[in-house]
Amino acid sequence: MQRDLRLDNVGRRYGIRGPWVLRGVHLTVPPGTLIRIDGPNGTGKSTLLRLLARIDAPSEGRVTGRPRTAYVPERFPTALPFTALGYLTHLGTVHGLSRPAATRAALEWLDRFGAASYARTPMAQLSKGSSQKVAVVQALLAEPELLVLDEAWTGLDADARAELERAVAERTAGGTAVVFVDHDPSRLAGAPDATYTVRDTGLDRRTEPAPSNPTGPHVIVVVQGPRAAQLPTDVPRTVASVEELTPGTHRLTVPASHSDVVLRTLLTARPSWHVVSVSQERPAQPETESRR
């Protein structure tokens, strides 16, 4: 994603005399950021995501920036006359892959989500959880610059939920912006750069960008590299903090949801880094006074 996606003074209502669902919304989505949208039922979260994904247009205001976008809708159409693999291969070719490359990529992604065994099952016969995996894979397959996830974890089994968290962390580390809605407040806890609540047709920002000390579980990774080597560029953006212990040896505090990605980035970097240790961050000692 080359530049920010922006919503300027955006409003949306359904029908010319319908009530405003969103109004006066300003939102900037920079490349590589993870943004959570929350709010009570029926306040307009899905409406906002459809505007970001450009599958709906605002009634007023402007949306600028046109990243290559993939979207997992709240309700994925399952009654499609394809097998899972046929559908994903077709979409892969729409995204510019050759047919063999699209089939390969589709099978790889289905495998990551534990869905390879029903690659050749007609979509209409898939269970809800299985078709949700196809919904997720169709979005990831597109290698988007902006990934919009509307309750994408709903219906997935535990392994697939963890895989989607990993895929989100990988994509954001690679520069993709991800905007998501999820009913589970612990989803990607500590990882979002910002959380917005939809309230009274507007957006309230709940956190500052790129929190230096996000909440949620963290792991401590100690890595050693060549003496003067810089950490791979994606790593400092992904971790909560970096401390250089001795020249070439760094102690990284990493949100647990991002640890796989950080480790993979370090191990596949050239020159590669030696991972000295990986441990859970110790919980903070109880404090005598409550912190506000």
Ligand SMILES: Nc1ncnc2c1ncn2[C@@H]1O[C@H](COP(=O)(O)OP(=O)(O)OP(=O)(O)O)[C@@H](O)[C@H]1O
């Ligand atoms: N296509 C549509 N036509 C008419 N009204 C709509 C349409 N889509 C949404 N609405 C209305 O807009 C409001 C916001 O709906 P939206 O689905 O965006 O909210 P939400 O916060 O995502 O809800 P939920 O948490 O229940 O998914 C609701 O009153 C809904 O009925």
